[in-house]
Amino acid sequence: MTATPLSLSPSTSPILQEIVRQIRAADPYGTYRTWADELLLKPFVVSKAQKRQIAVEGEVDPIVRGRILTYYRAIAALIEKETGLLAQVVLDLNGEGFGWVLIFSGRLLLLVNTLRDAHRFGFDSLETLTEKATALIEKGIQLAQTYPEVGRL
């Protein structure tokens, strides 16, 4: 039994809060209504050992694809909140789990990430997720503030 580290509470991390909000907003049948936030966040934590067991062949599982989108949409939402820009997420994944994810506003790219082995998307811990997302959000906000004109085109 490997205990997945879940020590970080959603209540202390804006990105975790936003991921939970995104999941609950896209839950037309109320499936997750009774789920604790921690349970909704659990699939975002994938240990190295777990990753090794996930095959990287063929199309990325639509559920994993949706999880990747949720993560980046949460990042986009937090950049929006801070800058007032409308931020759009675009995900281009090929059949082998390689691709691009972009967040843009106007003509400005607030985030550019390449993805590989997207089948294995996940973080060591919610702390790592929060740390990485926070760095991406800060970079996006900084770009939006440096080039406001391009972001509003």
Next chain:
Amino acid sequence: MTATPLSLSPSTSPILQEIVRQIRAADPYGTYRTWADELLLKPFVVSKAQKRQIAVEGEVDPIVRGRILTYYRAIAALIEKETGLLAQVVLDLNGEGFGWVLIFSGRLLLLVNTLRDAHRFGFDSLETLTEKATALIEKGIQLAQTYPEVGRL
């Protein structure tokens, strides 16, 4: 029999030349070596009547997806040629033929198009293709020249 208008010669249109070049460059088995340029360009012309006969349900045919990419990669190549920037094409199509295509360099979006009914991708004529592509290329070049710093980030 409906004759598809193919009066424009590739030799007079840089975008048609570039599309042909892209197709021939991605032809590892030499399948198209003996094909005339006109024949390679023919699938880019889809009349309104032909479009009506193409179902827009389900995933976009990989061949049509490839054709969309070729068109936008040719546009990106011509923007690159003029500006010296490296331009990347990202295509995000959902299972219903809706999506985004972006061309970017650095942090600058040189092109942002939404796609719908991508299954029916094609132009009335090669003239229309050339006209539309030329407008997109000019807009991209203009953006690159207005925000050179963002394009080189």
